[in-house]
Amino acid sequence: MANILVVDDELGIRELLFEILNDEGHAVELAENAARARELRLAARPDLVLLDIWMPDTDGVSLLKEWAAGGLLTMPVIMMSGHATIETAVEATRIGAMAFLEKPITLQKLLQTVQKGLTRVVARPAASAKSDPALPAASEPLLDATPHLVGARAADDESGTQRFDFDAPLREARDAFEKAYFEFHLNQENGSMTRVAEKTGLERTHLYRKLKQLGVDLNKSKRVGE
Known part of the structure; x- marks a missing residue:
């Protein structure tokens, strides 16, 4: 206890x-x-x-x-x-x-x-x-x-956590977090861009640009509701 x-x-x-x-x-x-x-x-x-x-x-x-x-x-x-x-x-x-x-x-x-x-x-x-x-x-x-x-979630981390390099420049650390953040929500919403946009508070067009900029692989998701 x-x-x-x-x-x-x-x-x-x-x-x-x-x-x-x-x-x-x-x-x-x-x-x-x-x-x-x-x-x-x-x-x-x-x-x-x-x-x-x-x-x-x-x-x-x-x-x-x-x-x-x-x-x-x-x-x-x-x-x-x-x-x-x-x-x-x-x-x-x-x-x-x-x-x-x-x-x-x-x-x-x-x-x-x-x-x-x-x-x-x-x-x-x-x-x-x-x-x-x-x-x-x-x-x-x-x-x-x-x-x-x-x-x-990291693919090789069974604990369900993602570790980040806090010695990296702020921009790189922020990009790494954002990529993991969006990958997590895409996984949670089974690839539904509509639900991810609602959950993250972004417009779909902005979300698409952001994911492309971060290098998020949308092919790994079941892109539902597009």
């Missing part, structure tokens, strides 16, 4: 995530804004945080950056949003977020990502057990430092 902190300004989402994670045997704390999240981060010392990006007082990326700067990013943080841009997702993972989940979040994807985050936590050495458990040991990273975005 893990202690999980859910930070989201939407009551319905907080309650839903609480029910799901609680049913899995986890202890769940809920925060409706960044101020409450700060309090629970220090009081509850969560093993993992689910953090919404868009919140009224302080947005999730700013809170993530604050924790990273203050040495408090000692647990996996999974970002959530239904309206985040690619640049926002990339920025969050650069700061230290473990993963990004797009709303609405499927039950399977939620549980898989949470489990992956919890297994990434490395046990502290016995020598550091007497130190403040909220702080990492100087030479012992608590997390796998390789960030990834959840939702884009």
